[in-house]
Amino acid sequence: MITPKDVARMLRGFAIPSGQAHRQARPGMADGDSPALFTSESNGFTMSLADKLPPGLPDSLYELEVSATPSPAMMPKKRLDTDSPATFASLDARELPVVREYSAGGLMFNRNNEVAIIARRSRSGHLEWCLPKGHIEKGETPEQTAVREVHEETGILGTVTGSIATIDYWFTGETQRVHKLVHHYVLRRTAGTLSVDGDPDHEAEDAAWVAFDDLASVLSYPNERRIVWLYARKYRHQ
Secondary structure (H helix, E strand, C coil): CCHHHHHHHCCCCCCCCCCCCCCCCCCCCCCCCCCCCEEECCCEEEEEEHCCHHHHHHHHHHHCCCCCCCCHHCCCCCCCCCCCCCHHHHHHHHHHHHEEEEEEEEECCCCCCCCEEEEECCCCEEEEEEECCCCCCCCCCCHHHHHHHHHHHHHEEEEEEEEEEEEEEECCCCCCEEEEEEEEEEEEEEEEECCCCCCCCCCCEEEEEEHHHHHHHHHHHHHHHHHHHHHHHHCCCC
């Protein structure tokens, strides 16, 4: 049995000069019948398989025609995908207005060299452990914000003893692109008991003291694990 692949192999290397044409009766063709012709068209030609195939094959194979040069008519029709978005999110985001947001927080230590962290629920519903922090309010310094936010989210009151670093990242909301900068400080506990009851936004679901040496393996965000590394590099020898 000859398959379409066999036909393709038989035609490989076969070429007819542009402008030439001839006719050949296919096997079983009666006198007066008109077989398909080689015809010169623009930059290519159309050829009949009747001139290359042996006798005894189904008639449908002899009636096939192959064009040597692709043309628009030969190309598959464009698929209409009504489910495809008309725009691209990554490109649309460039048209959104850009705003900056500023937050502050950091590492709150107790006398046992433990750090207070909180658990928040992500958009996907997962519980994620992170450093306490929040938006800088009008009239506040970043240091004042760090003290207030850590107190609200953990119940621990402290004082700032040093600066670690500022991390920044981008995210896209529904109406704007946000460039967020978060200032991180070192804080030392002066009073308070660990609790999330004072969180006005009720975002913190739990709070815990974690040994500093275990902190990097507990925090969910790479940027905050980097803050731990930067603190150790800058202050650990003290």
